[in-house]
Amino acid sequence: MNSSVSTLTPIEWAEKACEALMAKFEPELLPPDRFHYHQGVFLSGMEKCWRQTGNPKYYDYIKGWVDSQVLADGSIKKYKTDELDDIQPGVLLFNLFEQTGDERYKKALYTLVPLLKSWRTNPSGGFWHKGHYPNQMWLDGLYMAGPIAVQFGKTFGESEYFDMMTYQALLMAKHTKDPRTGLLYHGWDETKEAAWADPVTGLAPEFWGRAIGWYPVALLEMFEYLPEDHQDKAALTAILQDLLDALTKFQDPATGLWYQVIDKGDRPDNWLENSCSSLFVHAIAKAVRLGYLDAKYLEYAWKGYQGVIDTLKFDENDRVVIGNICIGTGIGDYAHYIARPTSENDLHGAGAFTLMCVEMSQAQPAGQ
Numbered sequence: 001m002n003s004s005v006s007t008l009t010p011i012e013w014a015e016k017a018c019e020a021l022m023a024k025f026e027p028e029l030l031p032p033d034r035f036h037y038h039q040g041v042f043l044s045g046m047e048k049c050w051r052q053t054g055n056p057k058y059y060d061y062i063k064g065w066v067d068s069q070v071l072a073d074g075s076i077k078k079y080k081t082d083e084l085d086d087i088q089p090g091v092l093l094f095n096l097f098e099q100t101g102d103e104r105y106k107k108a109l110y111t112l113v114p115l116l117k118s119w120r121t122n123p124s125g126g127f128w129h130k131g132h133y134p135n136q137m138w139l140d141g142l143y144m145a146g147p148i149a150v151q152f153g154k155t156f157g158e159s160e161y162f163d164m165m166t167y168q169a170l171l172m173a174k175h176t177k178d179p180r181t182g183l184l185y186h187g188w189d190e191t192k193e194a195a196w197a198d199p200v201t202g203l204a205p206e207f208w209g210r211a212i213g214w215y216p217v218a219l220l221e222m223f224e225y226l227p228e229d230h231q232d233k234a235a236l237t238a239i240l241q242d243l244l245d246a247l248t249k250f251q252d253p254a255t256g257l258w259y260q261v262i263d264k265g266d267r268p269d270n271w272l273e274n275s276c277s278s279l280f281v282h283a284i285a286k287a288v289r290l291g292y293l294d295a296k297y298l299e300y301a302w303k304g305y306q307g308v309i310d311t312l313k314f315d316e317n318d319r320v321v322i323g324n325i326c327i328g329t330g331i332g333d334y335a336h337y338i339a340r341p342t343s344e345n346d347l348h349g350a351g352a353f354t355l356m357c358v359e360m361s362q363a364q365p366a367g368q
Contacts, residue, residue, distance in 0.1 A: 013309065013320070014049045014357035017350050020319040021046075022061055024345060029065040035079035037144055038328075038347040039065060040089030045354030047095060052358055059099070066092050066105075074107020082120070082131030084144035087112055091148045094155060113152045116145060116164065122190040126171045129187070136194055138187040138331065139176065142169055143214035147221035154225040165222060166232035172215070173239045176203065181263055182246025183207040184215060187331045196331045204331045207262040212247070213279025213352070216240055220286050237292060244287055247280050248300045256307030260326060261337050269338050274308050274324040278352035281305050285359045295364065302366040305356060325349030 008016070021042060030039045043062050050058035069077050070093070079086040090112040097105035120128045122135040127145065129138040146165045153161035176184040186204040189197040196204055219240050226233060250262050257272040258280055259265045281304040287293040288301070313321040325346045329337065343349065 009361065010305070010357045010359075010363075011049070011052055011361035014045070014354045014361065015053065015055075016320040017322065017354045017357065018046050018049055018058060018061075020321070020345055021347070021350050022057075023317070023319060029061065029068060030347070032068055033078065035069045035076050035086055035089050037085045037088035040092065041143075041351035042347045042354065043089070043092055043351075045351045045358065047092065048358040049354055052361060062092055063096055066096060070104060070108045072104060074104040074111060076108055076111060079112075080131075081115055082128075084127060084129055084141045087115065087148060088144040091151065094151055109148075109152060109156075113149055113161070116149055116161070124171060124190055125167065126175075126188075126190070127168055133194070135191045136187055136189045136331075137172055137175070139172065139184055139211040140214040142172060143218040143221075146218045147225075150222040150225045162226055162230055163232075166226070166230065166236060169215075169219060169222070169236055169239075170232060177239075177243075178207070181207070181250075182242055183250075183262055184212050184243065186211045194331070196333070205333050206264075206337060208329065208331075208337055209258055209260055209262055209273050209276025210279065210326060210329070210348070210352075212243075212262065213276045213283070216243055216283035216287070217279055217355070220283060220290065220292075223290070223292075240287060240292060244280075244284050244293060244297070248284075248297065251280075251300055251304060252307075255310070256303035256305075257311075258304070260340070261334055264334065267334075267338075271338070272307075272324060273326050273342075274311060274322060275326060275346075275349040275352040277304050277308050278349075278356040281308070282352070282356040282359045285356075285363045289359070289362055298363055299366070301360065301363065305360050308353065308356065321345060322349055322353050 046058050047062055090109055093105040093109050126137045127141055128134060129136050129141045149161040149165045153159050175188040186208045189202045192199055192202040219236055251258060252265060255272060257277045259270045260273040261270055264270050281301045284297050285301040288295055288298050311324055315321050321344050323344045325343050326340050327343050329340050
């Protein structure tokens with residue numbers, strides 16, 4: 001990396017990521033084919049960047065994409081009603097409704113969020129991740145449905161969504177947490193019928209980085225709207241603290257990054273992955289900022305942040321290139337995760353990076 005950019009602040013890095021992706025996806029904005037979390041997570045990061053910088057071009061870009069998907073009557077052009085992944089981008093609607101007062105954004109929220117009331121569930125009441133994955137709960141599902149539902153409950157006075165989503169979070173942690181490492185397995189199938197499910201426990205076989213990352217990020221988003229005195233808040237806070245503490249024990253001491261398969265950094269074919277590292281840094285720093293973790297944990301966040309920054313490159317147009325991002329990935333065995341291709345400036349990786357940088361812009365500098 002050239003020395004002229006080595007002094008960029010975290011918020012400047014967030015802006016670099018936004019600029020690179022805006023350039024990549026203009027004039028079509030983001031891929032127009034579907035209302036989906038790939039777009040949603042990146043634009044969620046951009047929205048936080050907009051809140052920090054006040055730069056209107058970020059707001060306009062977000063609005064442009066949402067308006068390409070949400071029609072005049074509040075219906076949504078193309079999304080799947082049985083996949084949690086297609087609920088998540090609805091989080092962008094709250095700010096647009098607040099800023100414009102345009103009722104179609106509220107109507108779109110009422111199109112999406114009430115789907116959860118009749119969502120298909122496993123025998124214990126846990127949401128199926130997708131309609132064609134019966135009974136499977138994936139960690140990432142909490143990020144897809146938790147923040148939007150809890151914010152919806154707070155915004156529109158529909159408190160049943162608080163209990164609905166804290167139940168999902170608790171159920172997920174109860175069944176996926178490994179008592180030895182403190183880490184969470186990628187998924188759980190109560191019926192044990194999925195090809196990957198352990199025949200006794202129904203658990204996925206590995207601890208995959210990015211899936212684990214979505215869980216604390218989701219909890220922290222939910223906590224921003226969940227009533228402080230909610231009956232499940234204390235239990236979820238303890239889960240958050242335990243998980244983030246466990247993750248620090250698996251941070252690579254040389255680079256500050258985390259491995260694709262978290263607990264197997266000693267394997268020569270395992271590799272350091274930027275999107276999970278970014279999500280962990282974001283979650284640790286945000287948990288410190290909001291008072292859920294002691295400030296001593298910031299050293300792990302700064303080390304991880306610098307580790308990601310150290311991997312960055314620039315293209316011929318001087319736009320940042322975020323690499324070492326695992327592409328979209330389902331549940332499998334160790335060989336499955338290790339063989340996944342990596343991508344550059346992939347939407348969920350750029351989204352995770354932007355979330356990290358915006359959060360680190362609010363953190364105490366290293367050494368203070």
